Amino acid sequence: MPRLALLDPTETGRQAEDLEDKTRHLIVGQEETIHQIARISYPRLSARSPLKQNLRNAVFVAIVVCGNLVGNVLLRAGMRRSTALPALAPMAYLNALLNSWVLVGALLLIAGLAAQLALLSWADLSYVAPVTSIGYVLTVLAGKLFLHEPFSAPRWAAIFLITAGVTLVSRTPPSTAGGECYGGRQ
Helix, strand or coil, X not given: CHHHHHHCHHHHHHHHHHHHHHHXXXXXXCHHHHHHHHHHHCHHHCCCCHHHHHHHHHHHHHHHXXXXXXXXXXXXXXXXXXXXXXCCCHHHHXXXXXXXXXXXXXXXXXXXXXXXXXXXXXXXHHHHHHHHCXXXXXXXXXXXXXXXXXXXXXXXXXXXXXXXXXXXXXXXXXXXXXXXXXXXXX
């Protein structure tokens, strides 16, 4: 019967509470030491300096924006050199991918997506989506400059609105859901 007492939930609960109390008495006054050990043992758990966070955010936003910008321009340039694709012809799409402009453009879009995934692992979507949307503005301008596409007054107005939104959002903190932990959020 003593073995059953070990499985009794009320007894197990009391044992857990006793252990927690003993542990709490050991930890009181040692919080800073424990934090120092954690920072040395697990450097990625320690908080990053604001400068490093801002630099990291800027680098990944730039990779997302440039990957999407150059990737889309190269896709468009490559598709200008091919015939119009029918809606349901897989072989036509595979042939289009053999065009070097399209292939490099697709690879740059994949790199931009990978950077966006990394950015989303530590920053809020409500920050990432608007800040990286500056790429839409740059894509319209690149379409005008490099591909000689038409550029109307409504597009100018849209560029102004997007730029204003990006400016407002970029002045907010990237993450509002708490600190970072190794491999994602806490």
